[in-house]
Amino acid sequence: MRVRGSVAGTGLSAVLALAAGSALADWSLLNMRDGVTSTSRAVHDLHMIILWVCVVIGIVVFGAMIYAMLRHRKSKGAVAAQFHESTAMEVIWTIIPIVILVSMAIPATKTLLAMEDTSKADMSIKITGIQWKWKYDYIDGEAAGISLISSLHPDHNAARLRGASGSVENLREQFGDTYLREVDNPLVIPTGQKVRFLLTGADVIHSWWVPDLGWKKDAIPGFVNESWTRVDKPGVYRGKCAELCGKDHGFMPIVVVAMAPDDYKAWVVRQKAHVAQAAAAADRVWSKEDLIARGQDVYRTNCAACHQPNGQGLPPAFPALAGSPISNGSDASQHVEAVMSGRPGTAMAAYKGLLNDVDLAAVITYERNAWGNSGGVVQPAEIKAAR
Amino acid sequence: MSMATATHDADHDHGPAKGLKRWITTTNHKDIGTLYLVFALTMFFIGGAMAMVIRAELFQPGMQLVDPQFFNSMITVHALVMIFGAVMPAFTGLANWLIPMMIGAPDMALPRMNNLSFWILPFAFTLLLSTFFMEGGGPAGGWTLYPPLSLQMGEGFPFMIFAIHLAGISSIMGSINVIVTILNMRAPGMTLMKMPLFVWTWLITAYLLIATMPVLAGAVTMLLTDKFAGTSFFNAAGGGDPVMYQHIFWFFGHPEVYILILPAFGIISAIVPTFARKPLFGYSSMVYATTSIAFLSFIVWAHHMFTVGMPVVGELFFMYATMMIAVPTGVKVFNWVSTMWKGAMSFETPMLFAIGFIMMFTIGGFSGLMLAIAPADFQYHDTYFVVAHFHYVLVTGAIYSIMAATYYWLPKWTGKMYDERLGKIHFWVSTLSVNVLFFPQHFLGLAGMPRRIPDYSVQFADWNMVSSIGGFVFGASQLLFLWVVIKTVRGGKKATDRVWEGANGLEWTLSSPPPYHSFSEAPVIK
Amino acid sequence: MTHTANDYYVPHGSYWPIVAAIAMFITVIGAALWINGELNGRLVLFIGLGLVAFMMFGWFGTVIRENLKGVYNDQVDRSFRQGMMWFIFSEAMFFAAFFGALFYARVLSVPWLLGMDSGFSTHEVLWPGFSEAWPTNGPGDVGGEFRPMGPWGLPALNTLLLLSSGVTITLSHWALKAGDRGRSVLWLIVTALLGASFLGLQAYEYIHAYTELDLTLASGIYGSTFFMLTGFHGMHVTIGTVMLIVIALRTAKGHFTADNHFAFEGVAWYWHFVDVVWLGLFIFVYVL
């Protein structure tokens, strides 16, 4: 039975109906998952211990209370006793909770110390949170030099516009369980290796969270936080940005693909080829059409969230680029500067660290020619020179 | 002193001024208490209406009603309005009404300042709500206003900051008044350890307020200068740190959550003995527990920040300190249960709300304890598990205590009895629906739904719908509450002076409603 | 009802609080408009501040008149005293927020940015070139080159001025208690002058900082903490000086008696508080 059938009833009958229904009996929708790393399992165990301790204390306390409520009521002729103190009792119920708490603190401390130990990592990846996407830089090992920008998958991005999604059934059919949890470029890591993450933010604070890995950590602008994981099982693990980071905070998913070492090696080789291509591409002169075509893609994934697909922006927060002085006229230097260095103190991030030369040239050229703008072409070489 | 006596007499004979002037110029603690309570109820409905927008958008996955930015400002302002506009003024209103009557004082110690404390509030919230009509919209960075995000706000930013300053000034003045009243205005014989617990908890609360509101003022001032004057407090490039804001904020913020619950403990400690017809168990340990909670509340703030990347010793310290708070809070819960034990209980509406409070607050306390376990908090943090936690302590905690207090003292204030049948209906509908509203949010959080998002994956659809339905019913049942109050004020059975058979305390020795000036003649306390 | 002089005085309705609330409302609207670059903001701000001043004259005037009529008994006097003490405590906590920011920056954030303790990767990944310890304007060199303010010139002199003002106000208090109104007023005037010269020197110090040291409010975290702490302190000295002048006038008019002079004492406490804050500033902002 699905929810729709029981809307008519009161809230309570809805719950009763639902609890019996299939969708909600699914344990994974009721409790913390135990995940795929030693950390996530340790955390899950800890969670279950404290949960049960609380349940037991609850049964004792509420039990006593309910017993008193049933037996010591005036309507049953109870006569009130007049005691109002018992030092012995009060000492006991101070000591017992302390003992319980200490016994909880011990495993918690152990788990925490293990989680915070980022030493002896096999490889490191830098994670940068940007409004509203993630950037992954592989900074050492065989994959060094690979860099990915990971944003909400375009199909999901279209479906999440106001009124676009239709019914829940539509969403379920189209996306299954992954609605808003799919990206264009997932983070790929090898299984069995200790991967160290260096987290930072480009604009505001974000938080990188994949429940199956067992932790989340904030990505703070100007500082680097460290964390680590070692995934045992190949698979696709999904998560979300967990710190409010503005308008599209809810649309900033994370997908981690853990690959067996061989598959991972193959993936690295493929990515390296892309990197080499990109480097070569930056050195040649591009045609206007190619730049615009590429720029449109870059724009859609990186800029449209604020400046809107039609270039109109959302004034006053996000300026229009269509028809604006900065994207017209023959001198592109201001435009290049605005995109590369951003506008400190606003949502406009500095994109020179986020996009490569070709993508920057492409997106600027696109902006200068789309929506009736007439601003001419910017070549990758010019970007390189401006760095 | 003869001249003084003459003018003095004249004042007293006036009674309240007529019409609007009475409410604007009043220095009477009861009038001011009423103003606070009416204001708080209004804000509760405004904040609640925003909550209804939130629950309506979350009714189904997909974006249906509002834009993401507006959704963010709904959650932000919902929280600010509920905390600073509803719960705190409601407690201050209760303090105004009750503390002088409970300690045998003629009025609050500083009556004119008392009036000012109140009248700042409507202006402060006008300012806050007016930001919705400015370029860039209302604040949308969460009620915690973390930079750099909060600095991205538009024209409304300085208005919001000043609104917080004003509300803070109001609370500080209100708290000074409460402390001075309690320390200086007690009737002869009313020693500290004879004071009702509501007075005790408010004494500690007022202390917490005076110690922390200025810190919040400092924090938001730094936000203001970071945005407009080029300072670098929260900017790493200049040597500051965005996380520094969080430390300063939570140094205020954590004591703040006890500000929102200590007076509630006082209320429950008044109501349970009345309806159990048995003295409160462990009065002095209640006092010590309250002071320990207040002390501990200053050294646990960073449990809101386990994921910001603190050094691990810091995480351990804040984890242990936070867990400790369960001990004094437990003492309170056990004392209430012992008070009920072997009593002769009856279950009028105030008692129902008090019992509801004890159970559901404890549930919220348990989830709080789970959150305190740092490694587990790495999973819970910023999910609906946290949202469930704090609504259990805030709605079924703070709000329930305020409802209990209203039913308990309304007959004293108005001289008329409320409609017991409607009161009971209100309690049962609220209690069933509030659990439908917030209990499933534990599941959502554990299953991986982050908080502060306007849209979510389909596997969360069912529980969100349940939660929203619970929310609508709970919201609607508050209309019943409003009706009960209005009905009582407009007419009803005459209430006796003592009102409740088992009630104890000075306020019940006065007539119902009490005279305009409570104790012109100090009562004698045995 | 019979009333004795022992009755606690509860004033009847007053318009001053609502005037105060409206005045504050207008003031902050003006300030907010001004900050937003609205043209009329400053005008609104000054209207608001004018109203605040008007309200203070009116409200405090009422209180003074009531006091002179003798309607306040000892208990009322205690209420005022305790109220003033808690107010000063709240002020102390306000400063604590900024001192907290200073300590946090010096003990935690700047060392982390330099790669100390847990800041190793922060330094290596984001700010490899950053090497200057306190005083600093951060790895981004925010606000540009500057020189810090040394302690042993004007600031030391200012410390001396404030410390001696603490002595002179006590002398004034003793004189008042001994019933010597003339001497009391004299010492009050000296105290106010010391306060005013402190302010003069601080203004000079600020000008020096802006024009010669290139040290501004925007000079990174050093400039931020320096100017916010000393600035808010200076504001308090200003308020304190005005209050000193007011009670000097009131003493001269004979408002205070040897054993009934709460307003005097309130101002004295406030002044001592401002003094103590300065000592903290001198040590933590200038010397260390």
Ligand code: HEA
């Ligand atoms: C009235 C308000 C109130 C109260 C009373 C509490 C009480 C507690 N809170 Fe809560 N809390 C909030 C309001 C409140 N909280 C809010 C608003 C937030 C979110 C802010 C935001 O981010 O927006 C929050 C968030 C919050 C967090 C951060 C979560 C996160 O963001 O990741 C944590 C973590 O430690 C926490 C812990 C606790 C604890 C340990 C208590 C304890 O005081 C609870 C103690 C009570 C009990 C434990 C039950 C009774 C005791 C017994 C029956 C004795 C025996 C029990 C044992 C031995 C277990 N709270």
Ligand code: HEA
């Ligand atoms: C005292 C504080 C308080 C109170 C009383 C409440 C009360 C409620 N809260 Fe709130 N809430 C917070 C404090 C509080 N909350 C805080 C601090 C946050 C965090 C904000 C942040 O993340 O920054 C939050 C966030 C928050 C969220 C999470 C938003 C998010 O993370 O995306 C949700 C979602 O369900 C929610 C719901 C509710 C509901 C349904 C109520 C209900 O109890 C409200 C019931 C009251 C009414 C509904 C009003 C009365 C009735 C009417 C107006 C009549 C009309 C209504 C109908 C006919 C249906 N609140």
Ligand code: CUA
């Ligand atoms: Cu990024 Cu939330």
Ligand SMILES: [Cu+2]
């Ligand atoms: Cu807390």
